[in-house]
Amino acid sequence: RGPAGRGMAAAAFERRVVRRAAEHHYLRVRLELPDGGARPNAAQFKQLVVTALRELHGEVGAALPVDILTYEEKTLSAILRVISSGLVKLWSALTLLGFYQNRRCAFRVLQTSPFLLALSGNSRELVLD
Numbered sequence: 001r002g003p004a005g006r007g008m009a010a011a012a013f014e015r016r017v018v019r020r021a022a023e024h025h026y027l028r029v030r031l032e033l034p035d036g037g038a039r040p041n042a043a044q045f046k047q048l049v050v051t052a053l054r055e056l057h058g059e060v061g062a063a064l065p066v067d068i069l070t071y072e073e074k075t076l077s078a079i080l081r082v083i084s085s086g087l088v089k090l091w092s093a094l095t096l097l098g099f100y101q102n103r104r105c106a107f108r109v110l111q112t113s114p115f116l117l118a119l120s121g122n123s124r125e126l127v128l129d
Contacts, residue, residue: 022114025087026069029094031076032106040100042071045078049090052097052107057089064089069116077110079119087112 031048033039040048046068054062067081082090094107111119 022084024081025084025112025114026116026119027080027082027087027091027094027109028111028119029078029080030108030110031078031100032108033076033100034103034105037103038101039073039076041073042068045071045076048097048100049080049094052093053090056093056096061089061093066090079116081116084114 031040031045046066049066049068050062053064053066057064064086065083066086069079069081071078080090091109091112094109097105097107099105113119
């Protein structure tokens, strides 16, 4: 018999964690293009993201609010912000996009997080002397 059967009430502890769901998710992405040819500027990069959403999810997908917080034309890398409910739509659209200006291309999602600070540094990219 357990402690309750011996006249002692068993103490029940319940752990509750109340956490508000994140409003946005952030993605660090890189566009891979074959050598040569034009590199997209920030506006063209944004248009490419919208095109990817439209091709997979139609006009509703193209209306998904996606912000480009940073973009480096040299490395074709960006940090995107999307509402959390649209994360899967954005990720899938980027993954399935295959062409930019009739050239093969591929988006690589390098990191994702509900916290922007988590994307500020990547230990895999550290250069140690």
